[in-house]
Amino acid sequence: xxxxxxxxxxxxxxxxxxxxxxxxxxxxxxxxxxxxxxxxxxxxxxxxxxxxxxxxxxxxxxxxxxxxxxxxxxxxxxxxxxxxxxxxxxxxxxxxxxxxxxxxxxxxxxxxxxxxxxxxxxxxxxxxxxxxxxxxxxxxxxxxxxxxxxxxxxxxxxxxxxxxxxxxxxxxxxxxxxxxxxxxxxxxxxxxxxxxxxxxxxxxxxxxxxxxxxxxxxxxxxxxxxxxxxxxxxxxxxxxxxxxxxxxxxxxxxxxxxxxxxxxxxxxxxxxxxxxxxxxxxxxxxxxxxxxxxxxxxxxxxxxxxx
DNA sequence: AACCTTCCCTGATGGC
DNA sequence: TGCCATCAGGGAAGGT
Numbered sequence: 037x038x039x040x041x042x043x044x045x046x047x048x049x050x051x052x053x054x055x056x057x058x059x060x061x062x063x064x065x066x067x068x069x070x071x072x073x074x075x076x077x078x079x080x081x082x083x084x085x086x087x088x089x090x091x092x093x094x095x096x097x098x099x100x101x102x103x104x105x106x107x108x109x110x111x112x113x114x115x116x117x118x119x120x121x122x123x124x125x126x127x128x129x130x131x132x133x134x135x136x137x138x139x140x141x142x143x144x145x146x147x148x149x150x151x152x153x154x155x156x157x158x159x160x161x162x163x164x165x166x167x168x169x170x171x172x173x174x175x176x177x178x179x180x181x182x183x184x185x186x187x188x189x190x191x192x193x194x195x196x197x198x199x200x201x202x203x204x205x206x207x208x209x210x211x212x213x214x215x216x217x218x219x220x221x222x223x224x225x226x227x228x229x230x231x232x233x234x235x236x237x238x239x240x241x242x243x244x245x246x247x248x249x250x251x252x253x254x255x256x257x258x259x260x261x262x263x264x265x266x267x268x269x270x271x272x273x274x275x276x277x278x279x280x281x282x283x284x285x286x287x288x289x290x291x292x293x294x295x296x297x298x299x300x301x302x303x304x305x306x307x308x309x310x311x312x313x314x315x316x317x318x319x320x321x322x323x324x325x326x327x328x329x330x331x332x333x334x335x336x337x338x339x340x341x342x343x
Numbered sequence: 344a345a346c347c348t349t350c351c352c353t354g355a356t357g358g359c
Numbered sequence: 360t361g362c363c364a365t366c367a368g369g370g371a372a373g374g375t
């Protein structure tokens with residue numbers, strides 16, 4: 037479940053490894069992740085160099101000489117660099133004492149759908165067991181990306197992500213706040229893990245209706261989203277299942293999570309057992325005490341025995 | 344338009 | 360040990 041921090045971690049590592057690398061050949065196995073026909077990749081990509089690698093929400097964009105190669109990792113997508121001259125490894129190994137891990141590379145397997153071969157002999161592998169990802173190709177027009185990402189919401193860490201713009205996107209919304217955070221047309225890049233973490237950081241119950249939130253609560257949420265995404269990037273992403281970076285390394289943010297995956301365990305802030313419910317078909321974790329259903333005012337009245 | 348549900352897909356996990 | 364049911368979820372598609 038790569039979300040913004042995981043995709044950003046991959047982007048940074050990958051850019052360092054493949055900037056200016058020239059694509060010489062490629063192998064694409066027919067698969068539903070290809071929104072562009074693999075044959076078209078075959079006839080357009082060879083000869084082009086990777087000039088830049090950018091991110092929009094959870095999308096990665098490789099800027100080639102004449103095209104944009106757009107990649108979304110879905111649930112289980114992995115992008116890794118492999119040098120056929122070096123030994124492959126299997127599984128994930130972390131040092132039992134130091135926690136350190138060496139960069140590792142993995143050989144293609146039946147879930148590897150795309151292999152880009154670079155001039156220097158290295159490969160870029162796209163692997164995706166559940167095939168929820170997507171690979172697309174755009175001509176490199178000046179406004180191609182704006183058009184392609186036209187429905188995407190605010191980009192965190194960009195100039196457009198202001199409190200005012202955030203409030204405006206939430207205006208007149210009556211849905212529950214958790215599904216709203218997952219809606220990529222509101223804020224781009226937040227997924228299930230960081231939505232739960234942001235709601236905890238902002239002390240907001242996931243089932244609260246957006247239009248019932250106080251303004252200061254919305255502002256707290258605006259800041260909390262940035263805060264949890266920033267921390268996710270700082271720790272190299274959250275590796276709960278399939279996520280690895282471009283060098284095959286796991287992140288460590290899973291150890292920093294306050295509520296996600298911690299159902300039954302004590303809340304770090306108050307000791308109450310973290311609860312897990314289902315909201316919009318998504319597992320949702322929260323602290324019943326730190327994130328009261330009725331907001332802070334109701335909680336205070338209840339604690340005082342007035343309700 | 345907003346909101347909600349269903350579906351896609353496969354590996355891991357747990358019960359029997 | 361094997362078998363089957365269940366769960367994980369990003370986003371497209373469909374219904375209201």
